Amino acid sequence: xxxxxxxxxxxxxxxxxxxxxxxxxxxxxxxxxxxxxxxxxxxxxxxxxxxxxxxxxxxxxxxxxxxxxxxxxxxxxxxxxxxxxxxxxxxxxxxxxxxxxxx
Numbered sequence: 001x002x003x004x005x006x007x008x009x010x011x012x013x014x015x016x017x018x019x020x021x022x023x024x025x026x027x028x029x030x031x032x033x034x035x036x037x038x039x040x041x042x043x044x045x046x047x048x049x050x051x052x053x054x055x056x057x058x059x060x061x062x063x064x065x066x067x068x069x070x071x072x073x074x075x076x077x078x079x080x081x082x083x084x085x086x087x088x089x090x091x092x093x094x095x096x097x098x099x100x101x102x103x
Contacts, residue, residue, distance in 0.1 A: 002029040003081050003093060010068040011078050012039055033062035074100040
């Protein structure tokens with residue numbers, strides 16, 4: 001099961017952006033990749049069109065999901081989530097350090 005979802009706060013564990021924090025913008029579970037805001041910027045050369053002048057653009061590129069770890073909103077530490085079931089049968093992610101639920 002993929003434990004990272006859109007709008008989660010994550011920290012980068014390795015690579016050129018190690019230690020930086022950001023929000024997940026997009027998730028690709030089949031490719032095991034995520035796009036994180038302000039992380040892994042790459043330059044793209046674009047041709048001019050009628051609407052766009054073209055030039056060199058910077059944008060976020062996907063990184064491996066194994067290189068990021070969730071950050072608990074309560075204790076502000078990186079954690080590997082534990083999965084619990086609520087009384088109504090809904091599955092939730094729980095911080096192992098402080099017990100905070102992530103829905």
